[in-house]
Amino acid sequence: MIEQSDKSSRQNNIEYRLLKGCDVKDVSSDIYNYECFNYNNNTYITYKKKEDEILVITAKRFANFIIEPLFMVRDPNSPLRVIKIVNVEGQTEIMTVAPKTFSNSNELSASFSALGNFHMEGTKADLYKVLRKVYDNVPLVSKVTQLGWNKKYDSFFFSNGAYNVKEGFKPVNEEGIVKTNEHKVILPFESPLFEEEFENAVEKDFRYQYSEVNPNEWMLAFNRVYKEKAMIAIPFLIASVFRDITYKKLHFTPILFLFGQPGSGKNQMGLSMMSLFGKANNGFQLNSGTNVSFFRNMSLFKNGLAWFDEYTNDIEPKRIQSLKGAYDGIGHSRGNKNNESINTTAVNSTVLISGQHLPTADVALFTRSITLDFFKTNFSEEDRSNLNRLREIENEGLSEVLTKFLSCREKVETHFQDTYEEVRGALDEALKGESINTRMINNMSVVLGVYKIVDDQLSFPIEYEKIFKTVVAQIKQQSNMISNTKETTVFWDTFEYLVGHQKANPNIEYKIVMQKEVRVFSGKSQITLDFPDGADILYIRLNQIHPMYKQHLRAQGDAGLEKSAMENYLKHDRAFIGTVKNTRFNSGSTSAMLFDLSQLSISIYQNSDINGK
Numbered sequence: 001m002i003e004q005s006d007k008s009s010r011q012n013n014i015e016y017r018l019l020k021g022c023d024v025k026d027v028s029s030d031i032y033n034y035e036c037f038n039y040n041n042n043t044y045i046t047y048k049k050k051e052d053e054i055l056v057i058t059a060k061r062f063a064n065f066i067i068e069p070l071f072m073v074r075d076p077n078s079p080l081r082v083i084k085i086v087n088v089e090g091q092t093e094i095m096t097v098a099p100k101t102f103s104n105s106n107e108l109s110a111s112f113s114a115l116g117n118f119h120m121e122g123t124k125a126d127l128y129k130v131l132r133k134v135y136d137n138v139p140l141v142s143k144v145t146q147l148g149w150n151k152k153y154d155s156f157f158f159s160n161g162a163y164n165v166k167e168g169f170k171p172v173n174e175e176g177i178v179k180t181n182e183h184k185v186i187l188p189f190e191s192p193l194f195e196e197e198f199e200n201a202v203e204k205d206f207r208y209q210y211s212e213v214n215p216n217e218w219m220l221a222f223n224r225v226y227k228e229k230a231m232i233a234i235p236f237l238i239a240s241v242f243r244d245i246t247y248k249k250l251h252f253t254p255i256l257f258l259f260g261q262p263g264s265g266k267n268q269m270g271l272s273m274m275s276l277f278g279k280a281n282n283g284f285q286l287n288s289g290t291n292v293s294f295f296r297n298m299s300l301f302k303n304g305l306a307w308f309d310e311y312t313n314d315i316e317p318k319r320i321q322s323l324k325g326a327y328d329g330i331g332h333s334r335g336n337k338n339n340e341s342i343n344t345t346a347v348n349s350t351v352l353i354s355g356q357h358l359p360t361a362d363v364a365l366f367t368r369s370i371t372l373d374f375f376k377t378n379f380s381e382e383d384r385s386n387l388n389r390l391r392e393i394e395n396e397g398l399s400e401v402l403t404k405f406l407s408c409r410e411k412v413e414t415h416f417q418d419t420y421e422e423v424r425g426a427l428d429e430a431l432k433g434e435s436i437n438t439r440m441i442n443n444m445s446v447v448l449g450v451y452k453i454v455d456d457q458l459s460f461p462i463e464y465e466k467i468f469k470t471v472v473a474q475i476k477q478q479s480n481m482i483s484n485t486k487e488t489t490v491f492w493d494t495f496e497y498l499v500g501h502q503k504a505n506p507n508i509e510y511k512i513v514m515q516k517e518v519r520v521f522s523g524k525s526q527i528t529l530d531f532p533d534g535a536d537i538l539y540i541r542l543n544q545i546h547p548m549y550k551q552h553l554r555a556q557g558d559a560g561l562e563k564s565a566m567e568n569y570l571k572h573d574r575a576f577i578g579t580v581k582n583t584r585f586n587s588g589s590t591s592a593m594l595f596d597l598s599q600l601s602i603s604i605y606q607n608s609d610i611n612g613k
Contacts, residue, residue: 014055019044031057034133036126038066041088045126062122062130064088065112069138071177073186081138082175082193087117096193102131141177141184147206148302148348149244155180156303156406158208158278159189163403165410169208205279206301209397216461218401221393223462224386226269229372231462231470232256235451236370237273240350241405242412243303246446249417252327253347254443255365258354259311260374266354268387269374270307273352275394276402277301283309283354286319294319295345298326304349311355320362326351327368360485363568367439370447371478408454420449430472436479437572438523444471482572487561491570494549495540496602503552507586509544512597512604513537520578520594529577536597538575539583541590542567567593575599 016024016031019039027037035046037059043066044059065087073080073096080096093115101107105124112118120127144150147157155164161171162180172178176191188194189204198204223230236256239246247253258266267282274280284297287310298306308323325331331346359365379387424445431441448464448471455464482488498504506512515537519528546563553560561569570576570593577594 013053014057015051017056017058019059030133034129034136036062036129036133041066041086041090043067043130045122045129060122062126063112063118063120065118067130067134069134070094070175071139071141071184071186073143074140075143080193081134083134085112085115085118089117091116091118093118094193139184141186144185144187145203146302146348147189147203147300148304150302151244153181153183153185156403157185157187158206158399159187159204160207161187163208163406165407169210169399169403171208202281203300205281206304207278208399209278211397211400213393213396213398213400215401215404215458218393218398220461221386221390222272225272225383225390226265228470229269229374231467232370232372232447232474233269233273234462235447235467236350237276237305238405238454239447239450240305241303241402242409242416242450243348243350245409245413245416246420246450247329249420250442250446251329252368252442253329253350254446255323255327255351255353255369257311257359257369257371258352258374259356259358259371261356261377263377264374265376265379266372266374267309269372270309270352270354272390272394274305274307276398277304278399280394283307283352285310286315286353286355287312294322295331298347298349298351299331299345300349302348305352306349307352307354309354311353311357311359313357313359313361317361320359320365323351323353324362324365324368358481358485360487360569362565363482363572366482367437367572368443370440370443370474371481372474404458405454408457411457412450412453415453416449419453420445423448423452426468427472427475430468431475434476434479435574435576436475437482440475440478444475447471479572480574482569485569487566488569488573490553490558490560491549491566492600492602494552495545496604497552498545498548499604503548504545509541509548511539511585513539518577518594520580522578527578537577538595538597538600539580539592540595541585541592542570570595573599 016028018024018027022039027039030037031046037044037046041064042061043063045062046057046059049056049058065085068084068086070082070084073082079099081099081102083095083097084092085095086092095111095115097108097111101111105120105127108127109120112120144153144157147159149156153162153164155162158169161169162178162185163169164181167180170178170180172187172190174192175186176188176193177184177186179185186193189198189201219230219234222234226233233256236254239254243253258269260266270283271280284294284307286294286308294308297308300306306326326347329347353359353369358371359369424441427441427445427448448468451460451467452464454460495504499510504510513536514534516531516534517528518531518537519526521527542563546566549566550560560566573595575595575597577596579591579593581591582589583592
C-alpha cells in the first residue's frame with residue numbers, strides 16, 4: 001500500500017509520496033537516474049505530477065521481486081546476462097538471460113514466473129526503466145573456452161583457474177570467475193551457470209592441482225622409468241608448452257611418434273606425458289574416432305598435447321595427410337551450410353602419436369616425426385617399483401611442474417631463435433659426414449633449443465650435454481630406419497627379381513658403372529663424391545622401373561607405393577648417393593638416381609658398357 005509522505009519528505013520543491021518506512025535518502029539516486037527503486041524485495045516505478053508549484057513523485061509496484069545484476073558474459077556468439085532475482089518471500093534464483101530475451105517483455109516475464117512466485121505487474125515502458133538500471137550496473141566478464149595459453153590475457157588457463165607469472169595461480173570463484181592480469185574472465189567448465197552444457201566436457205580434466213612435486217623430482221622419476229627415451233620425451237614435452245613461440249619463429253612443430261608392440265610401455269609413456277596437463281586420458285583412436293573429434297583434438301588446448309593412438313599404416317590416407325598438416329600448422333577448413341564463409345579448426349597443440357606400426361605409409365610423416373621405439377615387454381621388480389612411484393607423483397599433480405616451465409616463457413620468447421640456430425649448428429657438426437634428412441635435424445633442434453633455455457633458468461637434474469648425445473644417437477638411428485623399412489626392402493627385392501628375370505634391362509632401365517668420382521645433386525646443391533678405390537655405382541631410371549615394380553606387386557595383391565612416396569624413401573636409403581640430370585643410356589641421355597651398390601643387399605650382374613658421364 002502506498003502512503004503519502006509527510007512534510008519532511010519535501011526537498012527543493014519536490015514532494016516524495018512513497019512508501020511507509022521508505023527513507024527517501026536511500027532511493028533518491030535511483031529515482032533520479034532510473035525512475036524506479038527497490039524496497040523490501042519489491043520493485044517500484046515512480047511517476048511525476050505537478051501540484052501547484054510542487055513536483056510530486058509517487059510510486060507504484062512493478063514486480064514482487066528485485067533484480068540484481070551480477071555480470072554480463074561477453075561472447076561474440078552467445079552473450080549472456082547473469083542476474084539474481086529475490087522475491088518478497090526471500091526466494092532467490094540465479095538466472096542466465098540472453099539479450100534477446102531481455103528485449104522481449106513477454107519472454108522475460110515467462111522466464112521469471114517459471115521459477116516460482118515472480119510476477120511483473122507493470123507495462124513494457126516500466127520494464128525498460130528497470131532494465132536500464134540493470135544495464136548500467138552490470139560488471140563485464142569475458143568467457144574463455146580455449147584452455148591453455150591465452151595471449152590476450154597473458155595467462156595460461158586451466159579449467160579451474162588461471163596462471164600468470166606476476167600473480168601465480170588464481171582459482172575461480174563460486175561463479176567460475178577469475179581475475180587475471182586485471183581482466184575478469186569466466187571459465188564455464190567450473191561455473192554452475194554452465195553446468196549442463198559442460199557437464200561431460202573433456203576440458204574439465206585440464207585442471208590445476210597443487211602439489212609439492214617440483215620439476216627435478218618429476219624428471220628423475222620419469223627418467224628412471226623410461227630411461228634413454230626420457231631424454232627425448234622430457235624436452236619434447238617442455239617444448240610443447242611453448243608451441244606458439246616456436247611455431248611463430250619456424251612455421252613447423254615436430255611430432256613425437258611412439259611405436260612398438262603391445263605391452264612395451266608406449267601407451268604408459270603417453271599417459272605420463274599427458275599427466276603434465278591434468279588428468280591423463282587415453283589417446284584418440286585413429287582407427288575408429290570421428291573426423292569432428294579428430295580435428296577437435298588438435299585444437300582443444302593452446303600449447304597442450306594432442307595424443308593420437310592406434311596408428312597403423314592402413315588408416316585412412318586423409319588422416320595421415322592431416323597428421324602431416326599438423327606439423328606445418330595446417331588446420332581443417334570447411335564451408336558452412338550456406339557456403340558463405342570458411343570455418344577453420346586450428347592446430348593449437350603439439351601432436352603425439354602412438355601405435356604398433358612405424359609410419360612408413362608416407363615418408364613425409366616419418367621425417368616430420370621424432371620416433372621412439374618400444375620393444376621391451378619383460379619388466380623387473382625394480383622397473384615396476386619405479387613406475388608405481390612415477391604414478392604416485394602424477395596422481396599428486398604436476399601443475400606446479402608445468403607452471404615452473406611457464407615461468408620461463410619470457411626467456412624462451414627472447415632467446416629461442418638464437419638458441420635454435422646454435423643447437424642446429426652443433427648438431428650439424430656432430431653429424432658431419434652422415435647422410436641425414438634436414439628435417440630430422442630441425443625437429444631435434446626445436447626440442448633441444450627450448451630445453452637448453454629452460455634448463456639455464458631452472459637448473460634441471462639431467463645435464464644438457466647428456467641429452468645432446470642421446471639426441472645425436474637418436475637422429476642416426478631414425479635415419480637408418482628409413483633404409484630398413486619394409487617398403488624400401490620390398491622395392492629392392494622387386495628390383496632384384498626384375499633384373500634376374502630380364503624384365504629390367506641393363507643400359508635401358510638401369511646401369512652399373514665402376515667410378516672413382518661422382519658429381520651429383522644432393523638436395524639443390526651439386527657435390528663431388530670421391531671413391532679412391534673405385535665403387536660400383538648403380539644408376540636407376542625410376543620413371544621406367546616404378547611401373548614394373550607396381551605391376552609385379554599388383555600380381556601379388558599388393559598396391560605398392562606411388563612414385564613420389566617411393567622416391568622419398570629411396571632418397572633416405574643409406575646407399576643413396578644423389579641424382580644426376582643427364583646420364584647416357586641406350587635410348588639417350590636422361591636423369592637417374594645413384595646408389596652405392598656395395599651398400600645394397602642385392603645381387604645383380606655387372607655392366608660396364610656405358611660410362612657414367
